[in-house]
Amino acid sequence: MSDNDNTITGDMNIQEIVSKYPQTLGVFFQYGLGCIGCHASSYESLAEGVMMHGIDLDAILKDLNELIAKIDAEKEQ
Numbered sequence: 001m002s003d004n005d006n007t008i009t010g011d012m013n014i015q016e017i018v019s020k021y022p023q024t025l026g027v028f029f030q031y032g033l034g035c036i037g038c039h040a041s042s043y044e045s046l047a048e049g050v051m052m053h054g055i056d057l058d059a060i061l062k063d064l065n066e067l068i069a070k071i072d073a074e075k076e077q
Contacts, residue, residue: 006072008064010047010057017046017064023071027063031055 008017008024014033017024028034033053050057 006068008046008061008068010050010061011045014044014046014049021068021071024064024067027060027067030063031060 006020008021014028018028031050031053033049033055044052046060047057050060
C-alpha cells in the first residue's frame with residue numbers, strides 16, 4: 001500500500017468504500033454484490049455484507065486493496 005494507507009478493511013461501510021473509490025464497483029459486481037445502492041449498504045460493514053451473500057471476505061479484500069494500491073500508485077506518478 002502507499003504511505004497514506006488507504007487499506008480497505010472488513011469493518012468499513014460498503015457505501016463509504018464505493019463513495020471514496022467508485023472504481024471498486026466493478027469488484028463488487030464481480031463478486032455478485034449488485035446491491036451497492038440498497039439501503040443496507042449505508043450501514044452494513046463489508047464483512048457483514050459478504051457474509052450475508054456467502055462471499056469470501058479475504059478474497060474480496062485482496063481484490064479491493066490491489067485495485068486501491070493501483071489507483072494510489074497512478075495518483076503518485
